[in-house]
Amino acid sequence: MSAEHAGAVAGPFGFRVTEQTAVPLTEQTRQLCCAPYVNGEFANQVIGEVIEDEHRAVAPSFGFDLAAVVRHCYQARRILLLRNALLTGLLGAGLGYVQKPTITLLTVGALMHTVRFVRTRRPSRRQRVFLPVILHHLLGWAPFLVAALVYFGLPLAGQAGAALRPFTGLSRDDLGGDALLDLASRTGEAVWHLAAGPVALAVLTLAVLVGYHVITYRILTSSLAHSEYPVLPPLPNARIARRVARVATAQYGNVTVHSADPFLGTGDVVRAWSFALRLRRHSRDGAPGEPVMLDPLKINDEVRRRLMELGDEDLSHQQRVPGTCLVPHIVADGLRDLDDELVCGRERLTFPVAAPATVDAIIRHPQGGLRHFQRVVVGNVVAGEADNAVRTDDGRVVARLRHQEVGVSAFVHLAVEGGLLYVEFVATVLPPVQHRYHLLDALHGSAGRQWGRAIGQAWRGWLTDTAAAPWRLGRGVWRVSTGRSRMNRAERASREFRRYDYGARLSVRTLAAEPEPVTYLQKLDAEKYVKLIERVTAESVLDHLERHHIDTAEFSRRVSVIQDNSIHISGSTFQAATAIGVTGSVTQLQN
Template sequence: MSVPSQSSPARPFGFPTYHPPRRLTDDTRHLCAAPYVDQDFAHQVIAETVEDEHRAVAPSFGFDLDPVIRHCFRARRLLLARHLTIAALVVAGLCLAPLATMSFLSLGYTILGVRWSRTVTPQRLRRLGMYLAGGLIALCCLPNALLLPLTLLADTAPASTPSPRSPLTPSPQEPSPLAGLVEDLLRFAVESDLLGYAVQAQAAIGRIAPFALTAACLGLLWSFRVKAYRVISEELALDAPPSRPDLPNERIVRRVNTVAAAQYGNITVQQSEPFLGSGSRLKYGWSFALILRPADPGSDAPIAADVGPRIYQRLKDSVTAMNDPALPYGARLPNAHQMEYLVADGVRTLTDPLLEPVNCVPYSTASDEVVEAVKRQPQSGLRYYERVLVTGVGNDVQDADGRLLVRAQELGITVSAFVHVAVEGGMLYTEFVSAVLPPIQDRYQLGDTLRPERVATRALLDTLRDFPADVAASGWRAGRLAWRMALTHWRMYRSPRTERDLRIRDYGARRSVRELAADPLIVKHLQELDAAKYAKLIERAAGDAVLGFLSENGYDTAEFAQRIAQVQNFHTTVFGGQVAVASTGGIFQQHQS
C-alpha cells in the first residue's frame, strides 16, 4: 500500500503522492477479478469513482483502486464485444431459421424468467407492471397516432387533376428498356429452373443454419469466457506482476490518477456515513461524558489545552505495546495498524478551503498542523478519530525452537475501532465505535481456486450452464452495456456544468469499492469470534489509555473507572434459545420460550 505524503506547512491541505505497488495485495487481486465475474460491479465502481469528477472517494486500506478501475473498464469492453457478437448471430438466425431460433430464444427467456423470479422484490415487480402497462397503452395508441396525420392530409388535400403528358415521357404502349431486361431475366430464370434451385438452397440453409449458428454461439461464448478466466488465473495470480490495463481516453486517465492519489488520504469527505468503508457497526461501542475534576478536592489546577492530543498519544502507545518485541512471539498482535482519520461533511461551497480551487475536488490529506489543531478544537468542521485496524495475516505457529509448524492464515475480515476525545465545557467526552468489514465474496476469489490448466474445462462447463440464457439476453445486455458506457462519458461531460450551476453541492463519497464486493454477512463462526476478540482488545486499550492519563495527571478517575468497568465486564450473549448475561459477580441464564 502506498504511504501518503504529508502536506507542506504552507499548504494545510493537499493530496498524497501515489506510487504504483510492486505487488498486488490479495484484496486488490480479488477486486480486479470481480468485474469479469459480475458486470454490475464494474458499473458501480465506475459510477462511484469516475463519472463525477468532483466527488471524493472512500479511503482504501489493504487494496489499490487504480488497477481495480482499469480492469473494470477492460471487462466492460470485453463484455460489450461478446454481447454484440452473439446478438449479431441471433439476428442472422432470425433471418435464416426463424422457427428454430424463436424456439431456442423461448427456452432462454424461460430460464431467465425463473432466475429473475428468485431475486425479484415487490418494488421491482410493481415497477415492471407499470412499465408493461405503459408499453401496452403506447402500442395501442401508436397506430392511431401515426394514421391521424395521414387522415388529416387526405381530407385537406385538393383533388388531383391529370397533368399533360410530357413529350419526353414514353407512352404507356412503348415498353421501357428496363422492363424488357427484367422480362428477359425472368424468362431465363423460368427456363433454367433457377427458382427451383433457390428454393432448394433456402431449404438446405434452413436445415444447416440452426446447427451452424448454435456451434458459432457456443464457440464464441466459450472463447470469451476463456479470455476472462485467463486474465483472472494468470494476470491476477498470486505472484504475477501488477497488471494495469489501458483506459479509454486521457480525461478518464486524469480522473483515475486523481482517485489513485486521493484514496490514501487521512480525510474522509462524506454526507451520511462517517465511517465509510469500515463495514457494519459492532455492538461494542460506547460514549461517556464526565466532569474533569482534580483528584485532590483542594486543588484548583486549570484544565490543560492539550488533553485531547495527549490522550490520543497515550492510545497510540497502548496499541504499539501490543506488538512490543519484549512480548513473547505468540502474544504479539502484528496485524494491528494505526492511522489518522478526519471526517468532513460532504456538502461544501465553491469557495470552501477544503476544495481544490482549480478542479473543485475535495482535498484528501491534512497537514500535521491541521491535525493537531483539530485535536485541540473538537467543535470545528473536521472531526478527528484515532483509527485502529486489525487485518491481514497474524502470527505463524512455531515450536519451542522457532521452527515453522503452520503458516499464518489470512484473517479475511477487517476490524476497525474509532476513538474520539473532546474537551468541551470543562468536561471530557470519550467515544468508541467499532465496525467489521466482511470478507470479499467467494465468487470474486476465483483466481485463487482456478488452476491455469483447468481454465478451458471450467469455461466450457460454465458456458454450457448459461448458454441459452446468455444467447437470449445478448441483445438486451449489449444495448444496456452500450448505454451505460455512453452514460459514463455523458456524465463526465455534464459534471463541470453541474459544478458551475450550483454554489453548494454534495462532494462526499457515497459508497466504498471494498464494501461493494463484501459478503452481506460473515458466514464463518471463527471470523465472528475474531471480530469480537479484536474489538474487545482495542476497547480495553482505549479505556486503559484514558484512565491512565487521568490518573497520571491528577484527575478524578472514580466516575470513568466505574463506567468503563460496566462496559467491559457486563455483556449479553445469545446462544440459540438461551440468553447468558455475564458480569464480574456471576452468571444469570434465562431460557426463552
C-alpha cells in the same frame, strides 16, 4: 499508514505528491480486480461512482489499490460488450435464416432467466403476481430438456412427417428398394436442411461464450496471478487517465469527505459508546474537586501510543496483533461551498490530506465542523506476516497462517470542551470479499483445465446469456456512450452551483463484501479484536487521567458497565436472567 504513502502537504490541506511505484498486488486488490469479470454490474457501479463525477471524493482504501480495480473494470466492460455484440449479431442472423429455432432459444432463455431471478432474489408482492413462485419448485434443469425438445425434436419430427407424407398411401408391396432409398434420401435431406441452421447457431453462440470465459480466465491467471507485478490495462482516454491518477493518490488520504456515512468502507457498526466526564481533581472530603485543564493533544498521544503497542515490533509474532494500522481519520460532510478551506477552488476537488499541524488544530478545536478520530485497523496482513507459520518450540510447522479476511476498524474520538472530557468509541466490522470473487484463486494454471471449466460455464449459461445479450448490449452501449455526458453534467454542476456535494457515496470494498462474516471463526476474530482495542482505549484514558490526579471514579464505573456487560448465572434458584448495557448478553447455566 505505510511510509510510501506519506507525502508533503504545503498548506493545512493538500494533495499527496509522492510518486506511485509498481508493487505486487495485495490479496484484496486481486479479488476486487476479479469482481468485474465475474459480475458485469460491479464494473458499471465502480465506474459510475469513482470516475463519472470527477469532483467526488473517494473512500479511504486499506489493503487494496482502487486505481488498479478501476482499470480492470474498464477492461472487463470492454470484453463483455464484445461478447454481447457477437451474440446479438448471431441472434440477428438466426432470426433471418432460422427464425423458429431462434425464437425458441430466446423464449426458453428468458424463461430460465426468470427462474434464476426467482431463485436468487426474494420477489416483492407485485413481482410474485408476474413471477409465480411455483417456477422455483417445478423448474430446475427442466428448461434445458424443454429447450432440447422444442429446439430440435419437434421441428425434426414435423419435417420428417412432411417427408414421409407421400409414402403414407402406399401399400407394403409398393415399398420396394427404390422407394425405401427415396424415402431415406428425402428424410435425410429434410433433417439436414432443418438441423444445419439451428446446430450452427447453437455451436457459434457456445463458441463465443467459451472464448469469453477463456479470455477472462487467462487474465485472472496471468496479470492477476500471485507474486506478479501488475501490468495494468489501458484506459479509454486522457481525461479518465487523469481522474484515475488523482484517485490513486486520494485513496490514501487521512480526510474522509462523505455524503452520508462517516465510516464509509469500514463495514457495519457493531459496537458504539460514548460519555462525558467532568475533569476535577480527587477530593477526599466528598466535595467537588478543583477543575483541571487537560491538554487534548497529550491524551490523544497517550491513546495513540498504547494502541500502537498492539502491533509493536518488540512483541513476538505470536503475540502481535496481525495487520495493525493506526492512522488519523478526519471526517467532513460532503456538502461544501467553493471557497471552503477543504476545497481546492481551482480544481474543485476536496483535499484528501491534512497536514500534522492541521490534525493537531482539529483536535484542539473540535467545534470547527471537522471531527478527528484515531482509526485502528486490524486485519490487513502486510508483507512478511503471511509467511509466519504456527510452529512448535523445535521449529516444526503446525499450520500456515490463514487470514480470516475480516477487517476490524475502531474509531476513537477524544475532545475536551466545557471542562469535560468527551470519549467516543465506534467499532465496525467489514465482512470478507464475496466467495465468487475468489475465482482467481480457484483457477488452475493449466490451459486444459481452463478450457474444461470454460466449456462447462458456457454450457450452464448458454440459454440465459444468449437470450439476454441484446438487452445487455443495448444497456452497455448506452452507459459507454453517455459516460462523457455524465462527466460533463457533473462538471457543470460543480462549476455553476456555489454549494456542491463532494462527498463519497460508495465504497468499492463494501460493494464487493459479503452481507456478514461467513464463518464462525471470522465472527469470533472480529469480536476478539474489538474487545482488545476497546480495553486498551479505556485503560489508556484511565491511566492518563490518574497521572494528572483527576477523579476517575465515575469513569471506572462506566467502563465497568461497558466492558462487563455479560453475566453468567449458575444454579437452579435463579429463574430469570439479566443483561447490562446496550450490547449486553446473558447466559443462564443449570446445574
